[in-house]
Amino acid sequence: MHATKRALLIACGLAAAAAMLPLSANADNAAWPTKxxxxxxxxxxxxxxxxxxxxxxxxxxxxxxxxxxxxxxxxxxxxxxxxxxxxxxxxxxxxxxxxxxxxxxxxxxxxxxxxxxxxxxxxxxxxxAPLVLVAQNNLPSGAAFFDEGRKAGDKWNYGSVGIGSVGHLGMELLKTRVPGFKPEHVPYQGNPQVITAMLGDQVQMGLIPPGVAMPQIKAGKLKAIGLTGGRSALVPEIPPLADAGVKDFNLExxxxxxxxxxxxxxxxxxxxxxxxxxxxxxxxxxxxxxxxxxxxxxxxxxxxxxxxxxxxxxxxxxxxxxxxxx
Structure with a gap:
């Protein structure tokens, strides 16, 4: 008899605890947000x-x-x-x-x-999103791009949206991954201005988000050298910079x-x-x-x-x- 009573008490306790679980979750949901x-x-x-x-x-x-x-x-x-x-x-x-x-x-x-x-x-x-290393259309592709850049020394420039931006720091990181590659930095107000500078022969390259870069690349006005990371579903047609010989360069x-x-x-x-x-x-x-x-x-x-x-x-x-x- 006592065992039966204990079993009933335990069962009731478990049922009560289970019934409280959704109430507790609902209480949390009601507690925040309040405005x-x-x-x-x-x-x-x-x-x-x-x-x-x-x-x-x-x-x-x-x-x-x-x-x-x-x-x-x-x-x-x-x-x-x-x-x-x-x-x-x-x-x-x-x-x-x-x-x-x-x-x-x-x-x-x-x-x-x-x-x-x-x-x-x-x-x-x-x-x-990865960044695309975008360059002037008359420059070579792949590893040949970096070979040409080494020869140019500091006569080549790159654009970014400003000092300390991902495009700026990313290019400085790229320079450490490609010995002898030394383009100089030119800051602009935004990526559209960087693209305009490339088209106007003021800078040779820049690290640009795909959404901004692709219209110019698809129009044949600029060239994609590679992505700052592995292949991306966002731009599956663009190879990673690793294919051009750049190692250990993952940046998004x-x-x-x-x-x-x-x-x-x-x-x-x-x-x-x-x-x-x-x-x-x-x-x-x-x-x-x-x-x-x-x-x-x-x-x-x-x-x-x-x-x-x-x-x-x-x-x-x-x-x-x-x-x-x-």
């Missing part, structure tokens, strides 16, 4: 980080049950917006950042108002989602859960792909590992080359 979420983007509307932000904002908003308001705070290569995210205290402010905000800004800006390591809660990478541009360091555990868990589903959504992946991005989704730890690895590479290049913002 619209502000998504800060440190670049103007229509920029590639802005496009990525708006692509995920709508489906993530539906999943979270609150509006997500994309707020463009352009300036200082995205650092103004990143600083505002770092200092947010309302648990409803997130940010979209690019490589440089987390991997090179601390070295380039001695008075950077935020710490890329301590002041953020890393959430996930959103999208990545990327955008990522983060929050302030004080973002609540409830918010972190909810975002991670919903974002994982959003990043698997075929429509989201298609829209990002059409804009020149490969959709990705990482754990917070995966994002941190990526940031740490790239920061070590960029710190070494900035220090070795003595790169400073003027």
């Amino acid at each position: 619209p979420i502000r998504l800060l983007v440190g670049f103007p509307g229509g920029s590639t980080p802005d496009i990525a932000a708006r692509t995920i904002a709508e489906p993530l908003s539906k999943a979270l049950g609150q509006p997500i308001v994309v707020d463009n705070k352009a300036g200082a290569s995205g650092n103004i917006a990143a600083d505002q995210v770092a200092k947010a205290t309302d648990d409803h402010t997130l940010g979209i950042v690019i490589n440089g905000n987390l991997t090179s800004s601390k070295m380039l800006y001695p008075k950077l108002p935020y710490d890329p390591v301590k002041d953020f809660t890393y959430l996930s990478l959103i999208a990545t 541009v990327w955008v990522a989602l983060l929050g302030p360091s004080n973002l609540s555990k409830v918010a972190q868990a909810r975002i991670s859960r919903e974002l994982e589903t959003v990043m698997k959504n075929p429509d989201v992946r298609r829209k990002l792909f059409e804009q020149g991005w490969q959709a990705v989704g990482t754990s917070p730890d995966g994002m941190r590992t990526r940031v740490n690895e790239e920061a070590a590479i960029m710190t070494k290049i900035i220090s070795a080359r003595g790169i400073k913002l003027q």
Whole structure:
């Protein structure tokens, strides 16, 4: 009799615990968010980080049950917006950042108002893309391009969107991978201006995102030397630079989602859960792909590992080359 009673009590206890599980999950869902979420983007509307932000904002908003308001705070290569995210205290402010905000800004800006390591809660990478080494159409292809570049010495120039940009640091990294290759840097306001400079014979090359470079390449006005990494579904027709003899040169541009360091555990868990589903959504992946991005989704730890690895590479290049913002 006593054994039967004990069995009934245990069964009732298990049933009660099981019944509470969905209620607990629902309680967590109701706890956050409690108002619209502000998504800060440190670049103007229509920029590639802005496009990525708006692509995920709508489906993530539906999943979270609150509006997500994309707020463009352009300036200082995205650092103004990143600083505002770092200092947010309302648990409803997130940010979209690019490589440089987390991997090179601390070295380039001695008075950077935020710490890329301590002041953020890393959430996930959103999208990545390789860069294309684009050159003037009259120059040779493959390994012959670098042979010609060695002969030219510092008479060749390359363009980028500014000191400390991925295009600038990437080219300086490329120069360490190709001994004797010494093109000089010429900064411009944007990649369209870099392309115009190539067409105008002011610079010979530049590392350009595929979405910007491909129209000129397909039109036969510029030449693709290779990709900064392995082959990519974004541009399957372009070979990796490894095919031209460049070894150990893997570099991508990327955008990522983060929050302030004080973002609540409830918010972190909810975002991670919903974002994982959003990043698997075929429509989201298609829209990002059409804009020149490969959709990705990482754990917070995966994002941190990526940031740490790239920061070590960029710190070494900035220090070795003595790169400073003027």
